[in-house]
Amino acid sequence: EPSTRTSKVVLITGASSGIGEATARHLATSGHRIVLGARRTDRIAAIARDIGQAGGQAHSRQLDVTDLDSVKAFVAAADERYGRVDVLVNNAGVMPLSFMAELRIDEWNRMIDVNLRGVLNGIAAVLPIMAEQKSGHIINVASVSGHRVDPTAAVYSATKFAVRALSEGLRQESRDLRVTVVSPGLTRTELFDGIANPEIKAGARAMVDQASIPAGAIAEAIGFAISQPDGVDINELIVRPTAQG
Ligand code: NDP
Helix, strand or coil, X not given: CHHHCCCCEEEEXXXXXXXXXXXXXXXXHCCCEEEEEECCHHHHHHHHHHHHHCCCEEEEEECCCCCHHHHHHHHHHHHHHHCCCCEEEECCCCCCCCCHHHCCHHHHHHHHHHHHHHHHHHXXXXXXXXXXXXXXXXXXXXCHHHCCCCXXXXXXXXXXXXXXXXXXXXHHHCCCXXXXXXXXXXXXXXXXXXXXXXXXXXXXXXXXXXXXXXXHHHHHHHHHHHCCCCCCCCCEEEECXXXXX
């Protein structure tokens, strides 16, 4: 009976580092069966091995969220292995901050492909399975940048506002699905390594040094949403460091 299921099948995109990795480790500790996806297969394989050695259940599979076929294959493999998909955590994301006048158009497109199209690909891949199950939980990792816009974050914010918008639309349309948006504030991860402009990168790093939370804090928030009874949908959680302005 799904409403009392305590060991859920949880698929996590972008599980090779940061929030995705922390979420995989945390949820495995709670007894859930984890499928880790990312492009860096060596990393997700090592994390899955680690989880297994600690007594948890996890396996990994190569995943590029920008490629619908890759996402479909990732979800299908999990469904074949476990016979169901309870939770999809759409976590993969990139944040190459820049001023719009720099015209880093390839980076704009990358953010749209990973942060927005990647989430849509995940939703498209799990919806038929969750519709058949008449239950499921889609957790989309947005950002404080999905609530406010700052210089250098115009396109990043645009993708995260979009994630919140599509999550709300999906929630309204789905009677059997839980849809949760988790919006992290400054979190210590590798996300800032992807900023090409050295001054912007240094500024972002300084902000993280001043005020940030560990990725595990976001993992806890995701775990909280998952642990609610089936009839209770945590719509959105914003999790900031206390000292973040
Ligand atoms: P990391 O850089 O540590 O993790 C990003 C993850 O996304 C990696 O596992 C990476 O794996 C994966 N990824 C990137 N591109 C793809 C792709 N095409 N296909 C599959 N996976 C991909 O950063 P975070 O943990 O911080 O980021 C996780 C999420 O949290 C993102 O959506 C980010 O926007 C959001 N966030 C983070 C904040 C922070 O302060 N850190 C604040 C607000 C939101 P790989 O390269 O192996 O594919």
